[in-house]
Amino acid sequence: MPAHTQPNPNPAHLIWLTTPDLTLGLDRRSGALVHLSPPDGDSVIQGGRAALDARLNGAWLNEPTRYLAHTIEKTATGTALAVTLALGPLTLVDRFHLLGPLIERTVRVCAPEKMPGQGQLNGVRFIIPGVAVGDPAGCRFEAPASAVRPRLPLSVAA
Numbered sequence: 439m440p441a442h443t444q445p446n447p448n449p450a451h452l453i454w455l456t457t458p459d460l461t462l463g464l465d466r467r468s469g470a471l472v473h474l475s476p477p478d479g480d481s482v483i484q485g486g487r488a489a490l491d492a493r494l495n496g497a498w499l500n501e502p503t504r505y506l507a508h509t510i511e512k513t514a515t516g517t518a519l520a521v522t523l524a525l526g527p528l529t530l531v532d533r534f535h536l537l538g539p540l541i542e543r544t545v546r547v548c549a550p551e552k553m554p555g556q557g558q559l560n561g562v563r564f565i566i567p568g569v570a571v572g573d574p575a576g577c578r579f580e581a582p583a584s585a586v587r588p589r590l591p592l593s594v595a596a
Contacts (some may be wrong), residue, residue, distance in 0.1 A: 453508055455519045459539045462519060469505035469523040469532065471566065474541075482550070483566065490532060492525055492547060492559040499526045
């Protein structure tokens, strides 16, 4: 079954992507992930909304992101949803690559050519409150190129 944009009773506020294994819902104003579930299931995002933040020149921006655009593409191994966001002076591309029941998430950070002063990006953080599909001990958290060890149980990472 191909991925598609799911009809929604409030299409002005959410972007939906449904595959045979997962349904993602993103807020069209902020670009934040607000729904993650099996198709026709309840969302596993609990206790808040997902967000992105960037540490620029030693300080977290702590600003809400602003949705700019999105694309959906079929890849050789799954389906990818890329959301372009504004965060302070930065542009972020938050990409969710759905590979069956696995979500591979990457963020590309772009700074404007004429940013006032020099900027140094010190970090990016993903905030996804209370996400677990089933028992957290059975879920795994992967963060390549970080200090987090591979296949860390979510109950340990949280």
